Amino acid sequence: MEGITKAFPGVKALTDVDLTARAGEVHAIVGENGAGKSTLMKILAGVHTPDEGTITLDGEQVRFGSPLEAKQNGIGMVYQEINLVPDLSVAENIGLGNMPASGGMIRRKALHDRAREVLEELHTRIPPQELVGRLSVSQQQLVEIAKIYARQPRIVVLDEPTSSLSHHEAEALFAVVERMRNSGIAIIYISHRLREVLEISDRVTVLRDGRMIDCRSAQGLTPKEMISLMVGRDLDDVFPKQAVEIGEPVLEVRGLTRLGVFEDVSLTVRAGEIVGLAGLVGAGRTEVARAIFGLDRLDAGQILVGGEEIRVRSPRSAVRAGIAYVPEDRKRDGVALSLTVKDNIALPVLHRVSTLGWVLRRPERELAQQKAEDLHISPPVVDRPAATFSGGNQQKVVLAKWLATNPKVLILDEPTRGVDVGAKADIHTIIGELAAQGVAVLMISSELPEVLAVSDRVYVLHEGRLTAELSRDDADEESVMTAATGEGAAA
Amino acid sequence: MTSAHTLPPRVTDEKRGRKLLGGIALPVGILALLIAGSVLSEQFLTARNLTNVLINMSIVGIIVVGMTFVFIVRGLADLSVPAMVAIGALLALGLQPALGSLPAAMFGVAAASCAGLINGLLIGYARLNPVITTLATGTIVLGVAQAAVGGVIVYGDSPGLQSFLTGRLLGVPVIVLIFLAVALGGHLLLSRTTFGRWVYATGANPDATKASAVPLRFTKGAAFWMTATLSGFSGVLLGLTLQTARPGVGTGYEFDAITAVVVGGVSLLGGFGNMPRALGGLLLVTLLSNIMVLNGIATESQGLVMGALIAAAVALDVYLRRRGGAS
Structure with a gap:
């Protein structure tokens, strides 16, 4: 060739x-x-x-x-x-x-x-x-x-x-x-x-x-x-990183195990902190996130939000506990393409814009419109089906949906995959702002420079096990890749 | 990434196609049938015939309201409808001597509702295939109902209820009023409530809906429970109007309801459609069959026309969806 x-x-x-x-x-x-x-x-x-x-x-x-x-x-x-x-x-x-x-x-x-x-x-x-x-x-x-x-x-x-x-x-x-x-x-x-x-x-x-x-x-x-x-590459993307005061642990995960997929994964994310979860494709990153959100079954382990143990049997209980998850597969788990932007955004918070099951259309629209504007969804027309928007804007719709739930913990799985440069910068800015507001952010990304630039701390998974926890200062491409390829012990 | 760039124009195509199908095609089709009907038969445009059309629509229409929910929630179809209609009619008449007319009628609806609950649990919670499940429950329910009422044909003795249902209120047949009330309720439930939003979302993308903290299994199950309950109600009304019922009384109602919903442009693939469309489809189908009857077209040929219509409507739906890249 x-x-x-x-x-x-x-x-x-x-x-x-x-x-x-x-x-x-x-x-x-x-x-x-x-x-x-x-x-x-x-x-x-x-x-x-x-x-x-x-x-x-x-x-x-x-x-x-x-x-x-x-x-x-x-x-x-x-x-x-x-x-x-x-x-x-x-x-x-x-x-x-x-x-x-x-x-x-x-x-x-x-x-x-x-x-x-x-x-x-x-x-x-x-x-x-x-x-x-x-x-x-x-x-x-x-x-x-x-x-x-x-x-x-x-x-x-x-x-x-x-x-x-x-x-x-x-x-x-x-x-x-x-x-x-x-x-x-x-x-x-x-x-x-x-x-x-x-x-x-x-x-x-x-x-x-x-x-x-x-x-x-x-x-x-x-x-x-x-x-x-x-x-060994040059960093040509510039990621903004705000200095944020880091608070108490919000999400604590202990000994999370799903047999044959990941084992004994423990991690902590504090208020205002952005924590990266790095690893190669197939290392179990997405699987860990899905399990925390109740989409996949767990075999063992504890999940604590704000110090209290929660039992996540389905996304419903996870959302109730204040966890939001922006999924890896946007078209499958993220947006309903044939529904309007408004219907997508309001879906998990319908109880907030309705009385006794009757949807109040004004508050519903205002909520969606507000979120669409906050996130610079373009065009900011909430009555159009999500399918008519670009990939980057669809991703913002998913983000908007989850921000509408006012989460304490936000898990982002490949939030900028397949997204154009402009939308990517927007999404990074939003993540930074959320952290500044005290949300605990756990971010998975296959783009190492992105993980390194955005995260305060990085956990590295290799074949379903955590192989490293690196502070922002210790994390660089080599240290993460070394842990991600399982070369940590040898190096 | 490829799809992100090619999707928007295709979807616009789909929208245009759907607008054509639902927005214009349906009223135009109904209008064309009205004109064709009045040209082909002198009896067609008479108050008596049109009232008949409305009455014929009403019994199926109540089932169509439920079936629309089943379609939009991506539940394929409910094939237990004939059994639910039959159980409603048989119990409403057969239990009259024991319970009295009104309690017997309510018992008929309740029995269908219980059977619908089983449908809902099996399909929504146990995630069994809806077509097979409703076929099975339908067969079982019908058998039980037959055994319960004993004889083959059941006669009623409630002339009071009969004359009320076949009578008029403010010039409109009561049975038509009942249908319109159910239709309005169904329309509001679907378009204006939290549950309605869940129904659309579940049909549009079940995975994303589940991930959005929506009670997916409940939503799907409830659609089937509703359809069975409404079918039972419809059967009760049918039995009371005729004052006679046999186990085969509901035969064909599932097909009529499905035809109406599909012709109305409600997607078999879920997430798309609304109550006015489904009822427009029902009106079109009912007019078509009325015209054929008035012109003495043989029953077999009528079946041919209806079958062709339903196949064409489904093919068009799938075609538009594929173009839209949704499946």
């Missing part, structure tokens, strides 16, 4: 990126969240077409118009999520879309023989007749790889294949990767686990902000070097 450039409206996702994968090598791609790894791989897989640049396969220039074309040209993708049919057997899954058949009937024996052959070549011990749904996640991952391998690909891309595997299970996966490499396949390996990258790969390409920063041999590279290559 050469000179690949891809822009989405408002963002340049990739700028002039080169990538060469050789037959029989494992080539790792590393970078922060949003560095462009996934976009690059989606271009290779034919999901996106590049704006500029060329893809050359075995010396021949190719252009994939669809994922199917890429597949036919020997590109195999293994994504993080498992794409198998749980109610079919391993053999059927491996043969899916390519069944040996005669006269419209599937030849079961040929199907099983072929699956067994593939599984044996990869030295796995998964019985071909077993139902996929009965396998462990790691075994399913191996079946997924076997399925790709059965099509005799030239390039196999593995996107975070170990994110849900234990170390022992990951070892089994590495053995399979090694065998594929030895059979002459070019492997592109994306992972946040830097030690694992060094263990398995021959070369490493570092992406940052959509550009290729470096491509080096894995020999002699250290995790520390990789981190500094990943984060």
